[in-house]
Amino acid sequence: MTTWLKIGGSFVFSFFLLTSLDAAEIPFTILFTGDLHSSFEARPNTFQLGGMARLKTAFEKLKSDAKEKGFPVLQLDAGDCTEGSLFFNLGAGVASFEMLNRLGYQAVAVGNHDWYTGPTVLDKVLTRVPLNFSFLSANFNFRFLPEDNHLSEKIKRYEVFYLVDGEFLRKGDKGFTPQEGQKYFKVGVFGLSTNEAAYQFFFDPVRIQNPISEARKVVLQLRRTEKVDVVIALTHLLDEDDISIADNVTSIDLILGGHSHNKVIPDGEHRPVTIQRTEDDPLHDTTWLAKTGEFGSFMGHLDIVFDSIQNKMLWGKSQYELHPIDASYEENQEMKTQIDGYKQQLIKKYTSGDDEINLFSDAIAETEIELIKSGVTESFLGNFVVDAIYEKSKPLGVNFSFNNSEFLSHGLERGPISRSGIYNMLPLIYDPLKDTSWTIWTLDMDGATLKKAIDLVFMLGKFFDTAGLEVIYNPDSYPQKVVSIRYQGQEILDDRIYHVSATQGIVEALKLIKEELPGLSNMQDTHLELWTVLQDYFKSHSPIRADSKETARVTGRIRTTQPDLAILSENIVVKPLQDNLNKLEMTTLVQNLGYGDLLEEELPRAKTDPTELLFYYDTTPHNPVDDVDLFKPQTDLFSKRFRNWSPVLEEPPKNLMLIDKLLVPSLGKDQKISLSLKWDVSSLRQTAFPYTVYLLLKRASGTGFIVVPSLLEEDRNDRKLMKVDESNIYNNKAKTIVYLNQPNPQRRPLK
Structure with a gap:
């Protein structure tokens, strides 16, 4: 039986320090990312988040802060760190792995995009770029590789980190060798890679095994043979697989995940998703699950406390935060110079003739x-x-x-x-x-x-x-x-x-x-x-x-075949009202794209019922962590239990404020209507960041014609006018950004 702890609460932007540690309590910090995809520079996003030159600065600053508190640091990544941008094309990942070395990671999971080049190319790349970190996956079977392929030596199932003089070291780091008979605080980190069928053929003849069964094996090895104190899983799996592992594999303390490109938003008590199991071992009945999103836009930050007397995690003294990698972090000049050098190589590679x-x-x-x-x-x-x-x-x-x-x-x-x-x-x-x-x-x-x-x-x-x-x-x-x-x-x-x-x-x-x-x-x-x-x-x-x-x-x-009311982000127009920058008019279009199979004579009788169009704005424009992703599919698994993982507009989080709601009249097939409202923004705080405005069209019902088998003739179907509900709700949401005090509020101001 599993008990799901309630996750909720508002986001608190500052990350307060842990206090009142006892002598037997061992604190440490984990800084982590996932799904970097060789994002050497920031990807398109409203807040211009990301870029590895900034990420390097963020790592250095947070490591320095941890050192001042006396917290040793582990720096980890959940996979898909290489393929995914033009920069990867320099040596099929050579530049990507060089950058990971420069960023200072200690362990990285193998993601599916890290092996898409195949085992032969990956082996050659890892020979060319010796890694400064442990490349991890516990569910690879290398037995069918040819003898001249050495991936099995370059990708490990797990790594053990020893706490030595205030820092985490692997065997061999800085000449370190564990002394027999000496007790160390040890953290075991293992990797898991997705075994979805659509990806496996890229890595043939390597076999990708069931991640849950392999997780059980490696956790036993870490706990019983390596005798580690803390177990961390770096996973590159489906979200539901992460949940299943947390739910069914005992003794994993932390799961740091990737692959879905989702992020886990800290709750009001600075916790990620928390899963508590009912089991015989009360020392290991809780797992924290965290994710950082995509492209290095955010960095995960965990301050963890372990009780060395009771041999258990002290979750009440542990905390989680997501740091936006924004312009507050200056670009590391050494990294920027390296990136500029890579850009020149790519310009040369992809420029020809008179271009x-x-x-x-x-x-x-x-x-x-x-x-x-x-x-x-x-x-x-x-x-x-x-x-x-x-x-x-x-x-x-x-x-x-x-x-x-x-x-x-x-x-x-x-x-x-x-x-x-x-x-x-x-x-x-x-x-x-x-x-x-x-x-x-x-x-x-x-x-x-x-x-x-x-x-x-x-x-x-x-x-x-x-x-x-x-x-x-x-x-x-x-x-x-x-x-x-x-x-x-x-x-x-x-x-x-x-x-x-x-x-x-x-x-x-x-x-x-x-x-x-x-x-x-x-x-x-x-x-x-x-x-x-x-x-x-x-x-x-x-x-x-x-x-x-x-x-x-x-x-x-x-x-x-059902009604399908739609609003589209590209149809939202925002402009100042009569040259008054403090009053904005927002206009959008609602259209009925459904009723696909109606006959000509049925058109007048099939219409939606009136519904509402709601306008919200994000009250925390400076904070991208709590933004809602409108266009990622939701599943029943996440719809209620993990609202901080995947907040949805249908149940707006606390940072969204209702502007107004408008009545949407009945609409037939292909009918559309333009709706507008006036928004007084004079009371909003002036900020360099744009306000995000979200639109939600409430799910429509209406009348439509449904095909039903005839009760009189077996080979005939009848069409009956019935009450029907909208099935496609993904186009019921839209968003735009608004810059205050601008003639064109939807366009980023020129610097």
């Missing part, structure tokens, strides 16, 4: 709207990318195209767009043997196979982007969710062969389930890099606007 465009600083396009990544519903960015694929592959005889925005790394902010910015936005995959990132592929499939493939996507709770098709599905139907697929206005034919283009990730996924889809054939690599294709497409469509007549606008390419 004088600087890869990093020169804009090739501009967007007047924020291009937001959403892997769970139709979006402007998703449409834009798949339209680029479709336009480029049409001359190859392609009928329609597919992509998946979930593969994208992130979106793009308003403003200029560089070539490197486009690359870093794309899927975090690079093939060093071909020196290419993901390419566009073509393939053939019959109509029946297409329907089955799309059914599988919806059954798995996933989404996709398409150009050239109109898809209607019923989320409440099982197993066949597809209602209609139209190409050029006509229903597709089961026995017709269609020529399709898709990104490499889609094709690799289809290869894994090819036995389920026998109608797939003729998979061909066009050798067109998505990065290059998108550069040309951004150039030719710049500047990018919400009201552009290009097809990227969200119009319901993929519709549900």
Whole structure:
């Protein structure tokens, strides 16, 4: 039986010091990150967080603070530290591992993006760059590697850190050798890597074993053989796997996780997610679980206290914090110089002939709207990318195209767009043997196979982007969710062969389930890099606007049979009211993208019920830690228990304040309405940081026509007018940023 401790409370921005330690109590500090993805420089984000030159300064400052308190420090990372930006392409991770050495990590988990180059390349890279830290994964089986591959010597199951003269050392560090008979305070750190089937083939012939069973084995070894006092798991797993390990593997004190790119927000008592088990050993019945998000935007900070007499963690005296890596941390000049050197190498690598465009600083396009990544519903960015694929592959005889925005790394902010910015936005995959990132592929499939493939996507709770098709599905139907697929206005034919283009990730996924889809054939690599294709497409469509007549606008390419009210971030317009910068007018568009299968005669009778549109603003603009991520999928596992892990707008956290709510009238299929409100911001604190405004459209219900089997004739279905609820709620949320006292409140002021 598991007891879930209540997690809640408001965020407190300062991190107060631990006090009143007894002589037998051993304090220590853990500083950690995860999912860095070679983010040498900050990724696009409102607060301009991140960058390894700042991260280095933050590590040095917090280590110095810990030293002043007498706290020894462990510096750790939860994996995916290498592949994922243009910088990785320098030696297939050589530059990335060099930077990790410079940052001073002591142990790092192996993430899936750290092995995508395969065991042969990774082995060579780690030979070229000897690591100053322990590279950890306890669930790899190396037995099938050839004899000349030495990864099994370079990736360890675990590491033991000994507390010696106020610092943590491994055997061999600074000539340290544990003395027999001497008692040391010891921390055991082990790694776990995701064993999802979609990633395993990259690392063949290495076998990736079940992380839970391997966790049990390594914890026993650490506790019984190594006799460590504290056990830390560095995990690169699904969120639900982290929960399962914390729940079912005894004697793990801390889980520091990555892979999902989620962050765990400290609660009001400075704790992360806390899981307490009911078990026979009261000394090890609690696990803390923390995550720092992505791209080095935040650093996790744990101050831990261990009771050496009772041999247990003192959770009441331990604390957790997330530090935004913002401009308050000056860039470390040595790191900045190193990064500038890498940039010059990349400029040389990717500049040819008369091309004088600087890869990093020169804009090739501009967007007047924020291009937001959403892997769970139709979006402007998703449409834009798949339209680029479709336009480029049409001359190859392609009928329609597919992509998946979930593969994208992130979106793009308003403003200029560089070539490197486009690359870093794309899927975090690079093939060093071909020196290419993901390419566009073509393939053939019959109509029946297409329907089955799309059914599988919806059954798995996933989404996709398409150009050239109109898809209607019923989320409440099982197993066949597809209602209609139209190409050029006509229903597709089961026995017709269609020529399709898709990104490499889609094709690799289809290869894994090819036995389920026998109608797939003729998979061909066009050798067109998505990065290059998108550069040309951004150039030719710049500047990018919400009201552009290009097809990227969200119009319901993929519709549900239920009502589907939508609000989109790109349609939010904020402007001063009558030249009064203290009063703003916010306008947005609400549209009904649902009712996909209605017949012409049914249109007048199918409408949504009136609902409400709520406007909130974040009262802590200076604090990015507590921001809500609108577009990450929520699961029942996290919806109630871990609100500090994944706060949702449907249950707004305490830092959000309601501005106003507006009535949304009944809307039929494709009907839309413009709504606006006036917001007096004169009482808001003036700050250099923007205020984030969130919009929430309450879930709609209404009337619609549902297909039901006929009671009179077995072969006939009837359509009945019934009460129906909205199923797609991911497009019911939107956001924008507001800079006070600006003529254009949605645009970052020029410095």
